[in-house]
Amino acid sequence: MTLITEAIGEGDWRGDEVSGRHDWRIRLGAAHRVELRAAVAAVESRGLELVDFAHEEFPLPTLGPILHSLVGELMNGRGFVLLEDAPVAGLSERQCEILALGLGRHVGRTAPQMEGKHAQHVRDLGVDPSGSTSRSYQHSGRLDYHADPNDVVALLCVRPAKSGGLSCIVSSVAVHNEIVRTRPDLAEVLYQPWWRDRRSGDGPDSFYQSPVYTVNTAGRLRTSYGPDYMRSALRGAHVPPFSPAQHEAMELLNRLNNDRRFMLAMDLRAGDMQFLNNHVTLHSRTKYVDHPEPDRRRDLIRLWLNS
Incomplete structure (x- = not known):
């Protein structure tokens, strides 16, 4: 038998130890939200393609350094961070995509997902989970713990579900x-x-x-x-x-993975953006029930980032 040893690093945490702490949360202030709305407007006014604009074209004078510092925490620290209170209220779908991409590109390089999209909406499309081409993010059922294929996965919550849909993570x-x-x-x-x-x-x-x-x-x-x-x-x-x-x-x-000693549950609210290092963190989602009105249905924007 090959000798396999324990892994070391700050990514070794337990949910029952970090659930009551707040050092993994970053709450955005009013000045940050003003910066973000101005940056979204700047990208939109120039008609830039979502796949093209760089973080330099999404200027964040005070928030940018905070986002850059997240890279160390994600790649060499605990491996997860939650931003709170991004200004999604009142934004169009495209503006929310610009917001997510702008934030993400201050953390890493975005990578294409389905059909080459760099901003993928996670919504219930009513697909059969067992289908040969269906994807796990296209239905409302529970997702088992898993890792996405890139260095970091980020989720911006535009609207939560009526009930359920908790984001659960584990080291x-x-x-x-x-x-x-x-x-x-x-x-x-x-x-x-x-x-x-x-x-x-x-x-x-x-x-x-x-x-x-x-x-x-x-x-x-x-x-x-x-x-x-x-x-x-x-x-x-x-x-x-x-x-x-x-x-x-x-x-x-x-x-x-499902042991309460190890897992940490997050109830993502509108404006929350979760960043996870896929190499040291697994994530899952509980089953959810949506609002009947289409404009209130659960919507998260997913980014894949490479550091």
Whole structure:
């Protein structure tokens, strides 16, 4: 058996230790909101394409340095930050996208998502979660803990749901270390390749393999986990069923991710923007119920960022 050791770093936190603290929250002031509205208006007045404008074209004289400082906390610190009170009220959909992108580009480089969009709306589109091309963010059901594919995922809440839709996060470092301490045999299984599903169709290109845990050249833990896409990979004709050890490893990982000792729940309100380091943080969402009126339905704008 390969010797697997505990990971180190500030990304090793527990929900029951940080839930009562406020050092991971940054509340924007009135002057910051004025800056943001002016920056949104400047981008809109120039007719800049959403994919094109840089952070220099979204000037934030006082808020910008605060956002730049988040990079250290995200990539070398705890791995998550919550901005509060961004001025989304009264903004159009495009203006909210400009706001999200402007904030995000002061933290990192935005990356394209579906159909090349750099600002992806997370809404209930009523898709069948088991569909071969459906995406997890397109329905209102519960999402298991997972990591998105880039360095950082950011979510700007434009409107919350009528009820539910809590954003729950967990330190994948803390969970990894608990598994290493208590079940080193299963930790080894999680360092081995697992089949994944891109959900790009039914052909063989939709399926690939990668481990849940790896260690980068700097000796830091990197986590890649998405149980929905790992289970749906079994639809591939050439993909074998989970081994008993894989079943047990996934059950343990899911149980620890949902353990109240480890997880932290955030009830995102309009104007909240959450930033998460995907390498050391997993996130999930509880099931939600939407308002019947279309203009009140839950809407979050997702960015993928590279540091």
